[in-house]
Structures are given as structure tokens and as C-alpha cells.
Amino acid sequence: MAFRSVKILCNPAFWSVVLFCCAGVDPATAGKPEILFESVQKIYSDGKWNGRPAIEFWRGQYYIFFRSGLKHGEDNGAIFAMRSKYDSPRDWSTVPIIDGPDNEAEVHVLATPGRLFAYLVMEDPVSGEVIGSKVIHTDDGVHWSKPVPVYSTGFSVWKPRSHKGVHYVAADVLGDDPRVELLKSSDGLKWEKVSNILQEGKSMTETDLVFLKDGTLLALTRQGRLSRSQPPYTEWTNHNCSFLGGPALGRVGDTVLASGRCTTSAKSGFPDDQPGGGIRTGLFVVDTETMKLHWKMNLPSQSGGDSAYPHFYTLDNRRMLFAWYDGQVWKKGLPRWADIMLAVLRVE
Numbered sequence: 001m002a003f004r005s006v007k008i009l010c011n012p013a014f015w016s017v018v019l020f021c022c023a024g025v026d027p028a029t030a031g032k033p034e035i036l037f038e039s040v041q042k043i044y045s046d047g048k049w050n051g052r053p054a055i056e057f058w059r060g061q062y063y064i065f066f067r068s069g070l071k072h073g074e075d076n077g078a079i080f081a082m083r084s085k086y087d088s089p090r091d092w093s094t095v096p097i098i099d100g101p102d103n104e105a106e107v108h109v110l111a112t113p114g115r116l117f118a119y120l121v122m123e124d125p126v127s128g129e130v131i132g133s134k135v136i137h138t139d140d141g142v143h144w145s146k147p148v149p150v151y152s153t154g155f156s157v158w159k160p161r162s163h164k165g166v167h168y169v170a171a172d173v174l175g176d177d178p179r180v181e182l183l184k185s186s187d188g189l190k191w192e193k194v195s196n197i198l199q200e201g202k203s204m205t206e207t208d209l210v211f212l213k214d215g216t217l218l219a220l221t222r223q224g225r226l227s228r229s230q231p232p233y234t235e236w237t238n239h240n241c242s243f244l245g246g247p248a249l250g251r252v253g254d255t256v257l258a259s260g261r262c263t264t265s266a267k268s269g270f271p272d273d274q275p276g277g278g279i280r281t282g283l284f285v286v287d288t289e290t291m292k293l294h295w296k297m298n299l300p301s302q303s304g305g306d307s308a309y310p311h312f313y314t315l316d317n318r319r320m321l322f323a324w325y326d327g328q329v330w331k332k333g334l335p336r337w338a339d340i341m342l343a344v345l346r347v348e
Contacts, residue, residue, distance in 0.1 A: 033255045033285060034348040035296050043092060044082060044340035051325035051338045055313040058111040062089045064323055065107045065118060070335045072306055076125045079107045089321055097144060102131060110160040110167060110188055115139055117188045120147060121156045133157045135189065151183060151191045156205065163211045170197060170207035170219060178203045180221060182233055195234045197227050210249035210256060212288060220247045220258055226291050239291040250312025252320050255347045256286040258293055261308030270295055281308045281324050305329030306338055320345045
């Protein structure tokens, strides 16, 4: 089957709202660092539910992987990748990566000089229960290996990172002994446990990692935990923070950014700065001394519905690529649409 590249021509009225929302930061959150948008684009839209993007740069091309299906969950989703024509994040072509009998619910990506890895969180397409994680890899960007299990049955991995030649990832498991573990690997295939990031006797899922310049490792977990560890990352201190669905961390220069799905309400403390719905993809600055998140703005939304699962990719000491998805309000069992969005952020 042939898959074509999708080029989006956006409604100018919508993007005037986008620019207004990105520029209109509440005075209480103003000040340094200032986050500016150099560009915002809708880069993939075909009427299906397309979400949970992951960005990587490998062998002179940008890749944005994402899940595509008929709805948010409990569906037999597939994994696709957008690939740039050159070494600039534009002129995309879209290719299918994998579509197995189970639901490829998420994809997380790791690049090494010789290989590009895609880690798949597998779910039962009927119940939505996590089966475990699998990995596929390519040596040429075209041909992919067969999927093999990652670590242990039932674990979900989330956004692998590399630091000083070692790969790290947070992996969570539910059940009788729920916890979030830190794993490490030298080859992207065999993973071993380093420590427990969280083990509080209740479900904790979706934990992103970011390394600071001094080697400190931060971990942000969906259920409102911001954790810190020093090498060799065997001991953790945990702090309460805002609940962020599909959380992401990224560092540009000395600034650490966080993002994820948040609900706008008086209780949450996040302003409702756009019309429609109450679900937003929030953008935050992380104070690495106090271990607190400071809200800066909400990302543009077409409907205020199903949105988030962002991903940061650092370009240089001031700029980042930032991808997320944005779509209709979730309704159990009903087909929904969601589109892939891409922005270039600059930190001043």
C-alpha cells in the first residue's frame, strides 16, 4: 500500500487565534525565561486519530513518529513516521512503520549513530490493558526488524534518553506491586534495572527524564511527581507537582521546560485562555532548585478536547522543536480525529 505525504493548508482565522494565545501570557507568569514561538504548524491531518508524537534526528533527517487509529484507545492502532526530505524539519513524507494484531498504543524513539529504535507500548485492542513493550529498529531508515519484547512483561516504557554513552528509560508497571523503575542499556535492546523512581503502593505511569548539565537526573510523572537523582541514580527524592497527562521534559541551555495535558479550572490554577473545552496542553518552566513547575501558557487548541502527549527536541542553546497532538473531545467507543502539531520554541 502506498502512503502519501499530507500537506496542510490551515485556516488563517485559526492561526490568528494561535498567535494570540501564544503571545498572551498572564502577567503573573511573565518574566524570565520568556518563551517565544518562531512558528506553529499543523503537519499531519487525515481525519483519523493521530497522536503521541516522538521526534528524533538521525542521519541527516528529522523523524516524527506517531500512533494512528480510529480513536484514542481500545483500538487497533498503527505506527507511522513522518520523515523530512532534508536536514530541516519540513517537506515531510509519511510512511507506515508497523501495524500488528495488538494495539500499538504509543511509540518512543531512540537514535544511535548506527541504529534508530522505536519502542512500542502494546495494549489489548479490546480491554485497553497494557501487555508490555516491544522494540523494533532500522539500520537504513527503510527496513525494520521484527518486534521483540523489552525488559519484562507488563512494563510500559516512556521516552528513552542517552547520557554519556548510556541509554536510560523510565518503565512503569501496574498490578499488585505498582512502581516506576529506571532502566539502563548499552545497546538499546537489553535493559537492566538501576533503581525505583517511585514505589508508593499506587499506580504511577508515564515518566519522562531530563539530564541537567551537572548530570543530575529529573523525572516527571503523570500523577504529579517531580523526582531528582544524582549519579549513579540509585536514590531518589520525590516532590509533589501538578498532574500532567502525557508529560514531557526538555532542556535548552540552562532552562528546563515541562509540558502535558492539564485541565483549566479555578482548582487547577491554570487559566482558560482560549474558547472551547477545558483541556489544554500546558507549557511550564521547571525551577530545578525548588522543584516546582511554573505555568507559562497553554498551547493552541482547535477544540479544547483530546490534546497533549508533547515531545521536546533540542535544536541548540535557545531553540527547540515541540510536537503535540490536538483533536476532538474523547468519547468512549466513538471514532475521533486528532492532528499532529509542530512548533519551534525559542527561550530568551
